[in-house]
Amino acid sequence: MSFKLLVRTQQRFPRRNWFVRTRQYAKQPQYDEADLFAENINHGAYKAKKRSCDEQFQWPEKSPDQISREAERQWERMAKLSAVGQGMLILLVVGGLGTAYLRWPELKSWWLIKMNGGRINATQEQNGQDSLDKLVKKKAKDLLREIPQVPSFQPGVGHPGVYIWGRCHSRDSLFPVRVPNLDNRKFRDILLAPSNDFNTNFALDEKGDLVAWDDLGQTKTLLPGQGLTSMKYSNNYLYALNKKGEILIIPIGTPGLIASKLSSRRSRLLPWKIRHKYDWKLPTGQVFNGRKGENRVVQFDTGSHHLVLLSNLGKAYSCATGDDGKQAQVSRGQFGIPTFSQFDEFPPNNKLFEIELLNKFKHEGDHTIHRRKIERIACGSYHTLALDGDGELYAFGWNRFGQLALPISYNLEYVSFPRSVTHAFRPHFPGMTDWKCVDMHCDDETSFVTIFRPGLTPDHHYFAFGNGLFGELGNNTFKNSQCEPVKIKLDDKRLINWSCGSHCVFGETDHHHEVVVWGNNDHGQLGIGKKTMKCARPMNIPDVLKPGQDTTDLDSIYNSKFQLRKGQRVVTNGSKSCIYWQT
Template sequence: MLSTHMRRPATRSVLAFRPPRAPAQSLNAPWSRFASSQHKPQSGSSHWVRNSLLFAVTGTAAVLGYSYITDGKEAWTSAPVPTKKEVIDVNDLRAQFVQEKRSLKSPAVYTWGSNVHRVVDPESKDTDIKVPRRFKYFNGQVLRDLKIEEKSGAAITENGDLVQWGYGFSETEYKPTETLTGKNLTSLALSESRVIALSSDGTVYSLPTSKSEQMGGTRAQESSWIPFWANQSKLSYRVLEPSLKLGEKVITISGGQEHVLLLTSSGRVFSAASSTEKYPSLGQLGVEGLTWSTRPKGPADSCHEITALKGFKIVQIAAGDYHSLALSKDGHMFAFGDNSLGQLGVDWDVERSFRDAPFILDVEKLYKKNSYLPKVTSIAAGGANTFFTVDAKRVLAPKEDPTDVRDLGVVTADTWSCGRGIWGTLGNGKWIHMQDAPTKVKALSGMGEFDEKKNEMSPIRLRDISVGTTHVSAVLDNKTNVGKTAKDSLDQSKDWGYDVLWWGGNEHFQLGTGKRSNQCKPIHINAPPESKKTQAEARLQIIPRHKGKVGKRTVSMEQRVECGRHVSAIYSAV
């Protein structure tokens, strides 16, 4: 079901084969030389008999040869070439628009990268999976969410149940297993030792990644449909309880290695510890002065409101391994946490390697003063890296003549990055250890396309960006059709998908190129073949939202990309 941009097949040419012409000399010449050199005549009568036999054989051969040549030539040149109606095989990636047909026929999950801990393919003993491979357990399934790391993976099924797999979950059973069920879960986050899951009613569950700890830990009391009767949960988990107002609930979560961020429907942000063994100590909780020794009384994973963000309605949150980001409705980007590799976008200070209080990143200095009005539109974090997109509107600077400014009012969409770049993760074409000032990702900046609906040029923004520990993937929000109206069904249309690019570390083949070389600039990768007979000659793209078949049901679905720690995945999501 991987989306592809197909190349036109080469034109076929039919070759007419002709049989070789008969040699000019007599066909019996070699036989005559052979006979004369090997056998001497015994008498005149025997010589006459032998010559007569040779003459008869030669004549017969000549007649047969001439008949073969003339009849064969006429057959090759005059016989009509039979034609056969070509049947398009939807399982062949070379068929145009086959990605839509396959998506409608069979939703799936594709994974690749490090398989040392049996996360990418639990049934394979390969330590690395070089190109995207279909995850058999999820064949024909659509998911609500999926997160994948080097040691463990987790997904939320269409009905809201949690599925876990990998060595981090079980050292003996790597295959996917349902764990937390019946909670109507919608999204999840993975820390180094726990799974954080959000339900549709805003409840946040925190449970150990390990199956043995889930079964051996303290089990919570759950309410029952019988009044005044409580049941014990089937496994050990905790519920994170931020101090919410009446009618307020948690709507988004994002997690790092030791912490998790919670965004509420009122635009408030809470943080909590999400590690079984370690307490966040690099300022990623966003509470100034908060450490293990200064924490308030109560559970170690108590939720703390980030009061420095009061007065701003936060609409997006993102967490790296040890740093955090928040984006307000008015386009201000806040950062806090570890800055040892410049991931906060400010100068690194040897005496202050982290910031425990949120601060606003100054993006105006990235553009020509008084000539552009920049606004941050999205944020992303992972590992020790930060990415953010900016809409920069061209405005009239003081003393500028409006007649001389041709791009007045034009919006340019840019992508910026900072943090660790030794593997090329910054995407700016450089290999550097630390980037503490935001650098532009030129391949993802200043792009535009013609909008048929608006009849004008429009900027191409990022639809989504997923940041792993050493590699990144970005999905462009390009138009997927040339019509004035979008279609919600791909069955009969000839729409294409969203462009997706990859870059960064490739030490475990997590970029999907089939090679181990790192990439410091965004590149396209090829779609994987469905069988050994087909070759991946098509560019990988992502299927837009559409209505497709899941069994006998019609479901609205789309494809999403997920980058984790040395692993990658593409899955069908509702």
């Protein structure tokens, strides 16, 4: 093959490199991004930009004062870090020592077992049993110290008087103690220290006079001659109902103001008698319809900043309480009036407004307005329950914990108008229509409702909903919020009287008038004789100690059940409780 033929062959069939990728279009021009976008880099010399030395890259000169201040700040930081480290070390040491002290028997047993090769001999087992027996005896001695000795000359619980327990006498009392100076006295109503601002208790004596008394029985008459029958506390004021159906406003924090509203004069027919007149009352005449016979109050209840009352015609009214000018920032719907919602101005003090959406209604498609008769009302701190004659339950106010039996949501946190919540109990009575609500009560953030169903045993069912963090729900659980009604575990017992304090509940059963309790017990206010912090299920309380009783027999004390005598009542405020004889 000639040289010319070889050249032609190579031009027709180019030689391929199977390992190096070749460009198929060799005659096309090639472009480099550096040539396109940075000609100066390829064709011009690179020149760095210089900055003036006066502007940057020079440490500014500092004065001696600045240098000393920086040094002081650095030492302060080091001192703070050192203090934090020392504090954490102290906490760890104290925590470790406390844990070792509380678990010393376990640590001692573990160490003995380890030193003995993992075996326990009979002597060590006996020593452990002896230690356990010592702990049991020590606990029994501690209980004996908490049980008061009742003198044999003191009257028993069958004699009129007052017993008190819980946070009283400058200490926590786990058992009812008879109050001196109140023997053989009966009262219409008792209100235990309503707030931390008032350490004194209040009572309405047999004449209806308002009396202040302390835990030692020292009494002082605050308001005489008014014939008071019941009283409630709200926003540093007492609201008391008299026999005429009027509600008196009593500023218990300022006795001088009480005296200024009280006037006295002699009776013309009986000159030896002095009549007292108190002028500060709720202005019911401004809202009552006197032409239809509406002229007195038959029932009322209060919350933290509101009051709700019922007239003799079954109409409901509400108002804001107190008169110190310190109003809550916003309403929480507890007045039942839409114009006093959380977006509106707080209503004026002691001015009554009719709850029209509760007193009146109309059926769908009917233009006639009907009147609803309300039979009972109950107030929590910021919510209200109402019950009409047909057994329909209505609720309004604050619903953060589900105390209105409505779903917990942003839109239903504040309900400023009455809403029917009877439907919330239907899941407990599927397919049944012969049941209705007959009673209800309120704790601060918890509600209790009684459902009656005739013809069955038991015919009364008890439900709770709302805040149950301290066991107020009574169903053996501790829940912060419960919007669906749950049954209280009362074991078919029927409650005839209730007393609700702050996070604790007392109830009187129809069976031998026993007292059952549940809820908070951090001060011993439940009267169960033990320092159990919480009680989530109704339980009986021990009987009141008898004069001269042997307090060393713990079984007989804790296995007994207290039963109320005829005329006795039990009340609580959430931190202490008492038993008194009612007129």
